Amino acid sequence: MRPELERQYVEYVQGRLPRLHRTAYLLCGDAFQADDIVQATLTSLYTNWRKASAADNLDGYVHRIMVRRFLDEKRRKWSQVLLGDRLPDDGRAAAPDVEQRDEVLTALRALPKRQRAVVVLRYFHDLSVDATAEALGCTAGTVKSQCSRGLATLREVLPMATAEGTR
């Protein structure tokens, strides 16, 4: 990539990396897989940056890649192979205790994958129904029904919110 384009890419990625990482983690509930999804998504973005950066909705493009990486088991496994010699294995990401103790994460993991993706995009990323449908490659009607089911399930398994609304 030409340096000027690479600079634009770096600026974009730096601003969104933490949020994309959180999104990926909510989607898959696994630290290593979340890293794989983010790395595969943003590496793909790098190789297509010239075209992608000219798109009307770059964030939508990135969400689409990310969700499809998450949903596509074969690609995810491929990306893990690719990442085998990419990411430093510094042990920071393991933290299984963190993964196990969060009830929201546990509840999310109980949802079917596409339903989980709808919930995360709608209620964490605040995407519209249409944008969520675009990211998943489905209809707005499907998003609405999946959203409704997902929300209902979460309400059943998660204890009522505290007065502060967070715990």
Next chain:
Amino acid sequence: MTENQLHERLEAVPVPPSRVDVAGLLRAGRRRTRRRRALQAAGSIALVTGVLVGVPLLTPKPAPKAAPVAVVPSPAPSPVTTGKASCVMTKLAVPKGIKDVIAEAVDPTGKYIAGNGTIGQDFRGVLWTGGRAEALPVDGDSVQASAVNEHGVVVGLLTENNRDSVFRYENHKLTKLRTPSGSWTIYPEPAINATGDIVINLEPLGNSGGKDSFAVIWKDGATTADRLPLPEGANVHAILDDGTLIGSIYRDGSAVAGYAWDKQGKGTKLKVPDGQSAAAYAGRGEWVTGGLWPAQEVALWNLRTGELTRPGKEGPADTVNGEGWVVAGGSVWHGEDEVRLAAPAGQGGNAMAVSDSSLVVGSAVSLTGDKEPVGPRSWQC
């Protein structure tokens, strides 16, 4: 639980730290781009092959297995005469065990061709000498040939444990070249001239956009690099046979203008049209080529006259030969005329480089489905 409360709870989920960082993404992206650059077909292929409609379908013969040194004459149709020149395709042999081989560089005489195939995620370099193919020795995870000179000396990038270094391959021996002490990203790919001088740029590991980068040279036969005495922001992409360095000045990661520098670092700025920025990527003889932004056009400069030619083609250009033919986006241009690359029906030509002897090298690509490369090819124009 309201939707707002769910949002807040999702925000509050403790997330383990990520191992993904921008520097790692750049390394992975650059590596993937190098692979894709070799594997992708150009958008102009359909245009080139449009004239081939009606040519009987011909199935290329596979390369011989036992002796991967012979060039197999292509069963291509007669050369197409539309355009500035007509070029006959030849199939290049492929060393056993290497897939997706593409010819990517050619020396000015056309005797030596360098290219790469893949095994898994790694490159495997290939050198064709007068049509005889040999696989470069694999002294690391990945060996990627990027250029070859008229003495058959190949240069490229050697990757070991995810770290790149420059190699020289000469007389069947691969030598790893040392960089100054420090941790560097080496980019984009090494270039070599007739004398054997090799140039590339180093950027401190973790930086991006060329920040604090500088150019180095390995003089003929040397294994230790010298820093080139160039201005801040200078990156070198080619070295001419007289030692002239071709490159660009970058400010805040953006190319400002192309330059030609002498060995002492005295530069000549290449003409930039009003309202445009420019970058120079390759040179040969009196010609230098690159691109203009935001026009995204091919730029062709003549060092002797100082003149800038804008053939109006989508850029930037990647290489140029001694006659001023440029290769951009998989096509070869002589002025405003496209050089036609003959191919069997259902296939197109994807050019990567052109010699002074008008030998174009690259790959044939399938025009059906995903336009995957079919195999390495040369075209004598």
